Amino acid sequence: VEASIPEPQRAAWSRNQIQSFTDKDGFEKEVVRHVETTLARSMFNCDESAAYSATSLAFRDRLIKDWNKTQQRQTYRDTKRVYYLSLEFLMGRALDNAMLNVGLKDAAKGGLADLGFRIEDIIGQEHDAALGNGGLGRLAACFLDSLASLNYPAWGYGLRYRYGIFKQEIIDGYQVEVPDYWLDFNPWEFPRHDVTVDIQFFGHVSKTTKDDGKTAAIWEGGEIVQAVAYDVPIPGYDTPTTNNLRLWSSKASGGEFDFQKFNNGDYESSVAEQQRAETISAVLYPNDNLERGKELRLKQQYFWVAASLYDIVRRFKKSKRGWNEFADQVAIQLNDTHPTLAIVELQRILLDIEGLEWDVAWDIVTKTFGYTNHTVLPEALEKWPVGLVQYLLPRHLQIIYDINLYFLQTVEKAFPKDRDMLTRVSIIEESQPKMVRMAHLAIVGSHKVNGVAELHSDLIKTTIFKDFVEVYGPDKFTNVTNGITPRRWLHQANPRLSELIASKCGGNGFLKDLTQLNRLEAHAKDAAFRREWAEIKYANKVRLAKHIKNVTGVTVNPAALFDVQVKRIHEYKRQQLNIFGVIHRYLTLKGMSVEERKKQLPRVSVFGGKAAPGYWMAKQIIHLINAVGSVINKDEEIGDLLKVIFLEDYNVSKAEMICPASDLSEHISTAGTEASGTSNMKFVLNGGLIIGTCDGANIEITREIGESNIFLFGNLAEDVEDLRHAHNYGSHSIDSDLEKVFGTIESGTFGTPHDFSAMIAAVRHHGDYYLVSDDFHSYMETHRLVDESYRNQDEWVSKCITSVARMGFFSSDRCINEYADGIWNVEPLVVQE
Numbered sequence: 001v002e003a004s005i006p007e008p009q010r011a012a013w014s015r016n017q018i019q020s021f022t023d024k025d026g027f028e029k030e031v032v033r034h035v036e037t038t039l040a041r042s043m044f045n046c047d048e049s050a051a052y053s054a055t056s057l058a059f060r061d062r063l064i065k066d067w068n069k070t071q072q073r074q075t076y077r078d079t080k081r082v083y084y085l086s087l088e089f090l091m092g093r094a095l096d097n098a099m100l101n102v103g104l105k106d107a108a109k110g111g112l113a114d115l116g117f118r119i120e121d122i123i124g125q126e127h128d129a130a131l132g133n134g135g136l137g138r139l140a141a142c143f144l145d146s147l148a149s150l151n152y153p154a155w156g157y158g159l160r161y162r163y164g165i166f167k168q169e170i171i172d173g174y175q176v177e178v179p180d181y182w183l184d185f186n187p188w189e190f191p192r193h194d195v196t197v198d199i200q201f202f203g204h205v206s207k208t209t210k211d212d213g214k215t216a217a218i219w220e221g222g223e224i225v226q227a228v229a230y231d232v233p234i235p236g237y238d239t240p241t242t243n244n245l246r247l248w249s250s251k252a253s254g255g256e257f258d259f260q261k262f263n264n265g266d267y268e269s270s271v272a273e274q275q276r277a278e279t280i281s282a283v284l285y286p287n288d289n290l291e292r293g294k295e296l297r298l299k300q301q302y303f304w305v306a307a308s309l310y311d312i313v314r315r316f317k318k319s320k321r322g323w324n325e326f327a328d329q330v331a332i333q334l335n336d337t338h339p340t341l342a343i344v345e346l347q348r349i350l351l352d353i354e355g356l357e358w359d360v361a362w363d364i365v366t367k368t369f370g371y372t373n374h375t376v377l378p379e380a381l382e383k384w385p386v387g388l389v390q391y392l393l394p395r396h397l398q399i400i401y402d403i404n405l406y407f408l409q410t411v412e413k414a415f416p417k418d419r420d421m422l423t424r425v426s427i428i429e430e431s432q433p434k435m436v437r438m439a440h441l442a443i444v445g446s447h448k449v450n451g452v453a454e455l456h457s458d459l460i461k462t463t464i465f466k467d468f469v470e471v472y473g474p475d476k477f478t479n480v481t482n483g484i485t486p487r488r489w490l491h492q493a494n495p496r497l498s499e500l501i502a503s504k505c506g507g508n509g510f511l512k513d514l515t516q517l518n519r520l521e522a523h524a525k526d527a528a529f530r531r532e533w534a535e536i537k538y539a540n541k542v543r544l545a546k547h548i549k550n551v552t553g554v555t556v557n558p559a560a561l562f563d564v565q566v567k568r569i570h571e572y573k574r575q576q577l578n579i580f581g582v583i584h585r586y587l588t589l590k591g592m593s594v595e596e597r598k599k600q601l602p603r604v605s606v607f608g609g610k611a612a613p614g615y616w617m618a619k620q621i622i623h624l625i626n627a628v629g630s631v632i633n634k635d636e637e638i639g640d641l642l643k644v645i646f647l648e649d650y651n652v653s654k655a656e657m658i659c660p661a662s663d664l665s666e667h668i669s670t671a672g673t674e675a676s677g678t679s680n681m682k683f684v685l686n687g688g689l690i691i692g693t694c695d696g697a698n699i700e701i702t703r704e705i706g707e708s709n710i711f712l713f714g715n716l717a718e719d720v721e722d723l724r725h726a727h728n729y730g731s732h733s734i735d736s737d738l739e740k741v742f743g744t745i746e747s748g749t750f751g752t753p754h755d756f757s758a759m760i761a762a763v764r765h766h767g768d769y770y771l772v773s774d775d776f777h778s779y780m781e782t783h784r785l786v787d788e789s790y791r792n793q794d795e796w797v798s799k800c801i802t803s804v805a806r807m808g809f810f811s812s813d814r815c816i817n818e819y820a821d822g823i824w825n826v827e828p829l830v831v832q833e
């Protein structure tokens with residue numbers, strides 16, 4: 001019940017409200033206040049960590065005001081909202097982003113300097129919020145930034161993992177995983193102990209007859225776990241809109257622990273129950289493009305979607321509208337199949353709790369959901385054993401069976417007697433054991449299905465979802481090419497370049513409308529501008545070189561060509577192709593005379609990325625990279641001509657330092673395997689060129705920036721199947737240069753050959769599924785072209801400038817607008833301050 005507060009009192013409150021700081025002095029006062037009161041420390045012993053905490057709290061206070069107003073505005077205007085359900089949000093650091101988005105970074109810089117700190121050091125104190133694995137989670141984070149910056153009424157829903165993605169250490173060349181406990185001090189979240197939802201698991205279903213004579217299902221028994229909301233403000237850039245990311249944390253229902261058991265002397269089991277409940281949101285599964293089908297993972301999924309839907313429905317009900325308006329008020333986007341149970345849960349709520357008829361409920365459900373697919377890799381497609389679903393969620397399994405029944409009935413009508421079709425599209429796979437195919441459920445329960453780059457969206461229509469295109473027609477399937485937020489990936493990561501661009505683009509407008517970058521094109525041939533551009537790149541390389549020295553002890557020459565591949569380690573992404581190429585380069589250099597060598601271009605090959613802890617081959621790849629580095633980096637004959645660096649614990653904040661420092665980055669997946677890629681966009685936007693295959697968004701990047709500004713190589717997606725077939729059923733000869741590389745590894749040059757034999761066997765004897773040998777020659781030839789091209793620095797820099805000028809398409813603002821128009825049907829909420 002809201003207290004009724006007399007008007008004069010309300011007016012007095014708003015007059016006396018604490019004013020947000022707007023300048024350096026105001027900021028300093030706030031920092032001192034937080035150090036001395038919130039942190040209970042004195043300014044005399046304020047170290048960098050305390051200064052970080054106080055600075056964050058000062059900015060957080062600012063955000064809270066806008067955040068509250070945004071929520072009030074959205075409630076008051078009651079327009080359609082979009083809900084982005086993602087099991088991963090790879091946010092990175094928040095402070096720098098908050099300072100830039102509210103336009104007060106300079107004030108903070110000055111204020112911190114007065115207090116004796118460098119702003120970079122303070123920003124560097126923050127622990128990354130690493131609640132994601134790779135591209136899928138980072139995309140969700142970029143989307144949140146765009147949704148707020150474009151003033152869309154939007155919420156993100158996820159899980160508040162106590163442990164994000166593990167921290168990677170490299171010990172003796174091997175990856176070692178260390179837990180990432182990131183919540184010690186997190187000023188960016190607000191626990192909402194008043195916002196809780198009881199989530200049911202297990203139990204059984206019985207039928208009851210209602211007053212009107214109809215039967216209804218009742219799900220009873222089992223166990224209850226409580227979901228507690230933690231809210232994270234998401235500030236838009238240059239707008240007061242501050243949206244909300246709500247992360248759920250699990251807790252035993254009914255308090256800290258069972259006092260009854262405690263009093264009876266059964267202390268251990270009362271705590272055990274508490275711990276079991278808390279396990280649900282304890283840890284992020286560290287798999288990228290891979291599903292392992294663990295029971296706890298399914299529990300996480302249901303826990304999170306049930307809490308989120310309860311919240312969404314509760315908010316909808318506040319508006320007192322009829323259910324027929326639900327889909328006009330609510331759009332829910334499923335980030336991959338992880339939240340697919342939300343479809344079943346909404347149907348359950350409408351049917352069992354709200355008492356709607358099946359067809360009426362199902363119509364609402366399908367109008368509400370949209371589903372984004374992020375991969376065609378078969379090992380990543382989610383399936384759950386029917387038995388497990390039945391055990392954990394008995395009522396949901398019944399509903400899934402009914403959804404399937406009605407769906408298959410319509411398919412049968414359209415394709416009479418086509419039994420194979422029914423088997424292929426069925427939500428239930430008739431295997432041993434039977435499985436629920438989550439992608440099929442997501443397609444059937446959504447009104448739109450999208451891929452994340454043109455090639456990928458075409459591929460899903462012709463391969464994994466081909467039958468569904470026949471069933472529903474092509475219009476249900478669409479493409480929204482991924483994008484990245486230019487605020488974090490240019491303005492924040494590369495402030496000097498951003499400033500230089502602003503000087504030629506008529507100010508910072510390009511950060512809100514990235515197509516304005518095209519104004520740069522006219523300056524690509526301007527020698528003075530090129531010089532400034534090159535200086536900034538060089539400074540960014542010096543910064544990375546220092547970091548490399550600090551963490552690896554290896555000295556690299558900033559004048560060398562920096563060649564970077566940073567992303568999750570995966571055979572399909574082909575870091576093995578890269579390292580084989582590096583070995584080949586090394587052998588070539590070793591075979592040269594001293595004179596010849598002097599003419600060569602120095603290179604630094606930088607790798608970074610985590611392997612899933614259970615992915616043995618990926619870990620072998622990391623080991624080989626490190627083994628090769630430790631030999632080459634010590635080889636005095638080679639010196640600066642080649643260095644090989646593996647940067648441990650690649651994450652968002654490291655990416656912000658690495659992207660601006662690359663001359664060339666590698667996006668070299670086997671054609672048809674990388675759905676989109678988004679780091680390709682980040683590297684080009686930061687004035688680097690790319691070497692890549694005709695895969696994912698590389699194709700659209702080429703279309704936008706022009707073929708002469710990208711180094712493409714390798715076989716095309718359409719040829720992959722034939723090549724694989726030939727490897728397995730024809731003769732498979734390995735590229736002769738690659739054989740030399742294998743020979744060197746096998747001779748023990750990089751340590752015990754046995755360690756790497758499986759990697760070689762995968763190419764030689766096991767069908768070379770990823771086409772490493774097929775693409776090796778053209779890969780090496782293309783690297784030769786890169787070297788040649790880099791020698792002409794004027795032309796190289798012109799290419800970089802031209803490419804940046806043409807990158808406007810790849811803003812996540814563009815893609816959010818496409819989702820809003822084509823899938824969600826939501827409008828921005830104009831802010832009238």
Ligand code: 4GP
Pocket residue numbers: 133134135136137139287288289290374375380452482674675676677678696
């Ligand atoms: C990734 C895709 O592998 C990547 O190509 C894409 O850019 C990204 O999603 C965002 O759409 N998929 C995953 C995953 O991270 O776990 O499936």
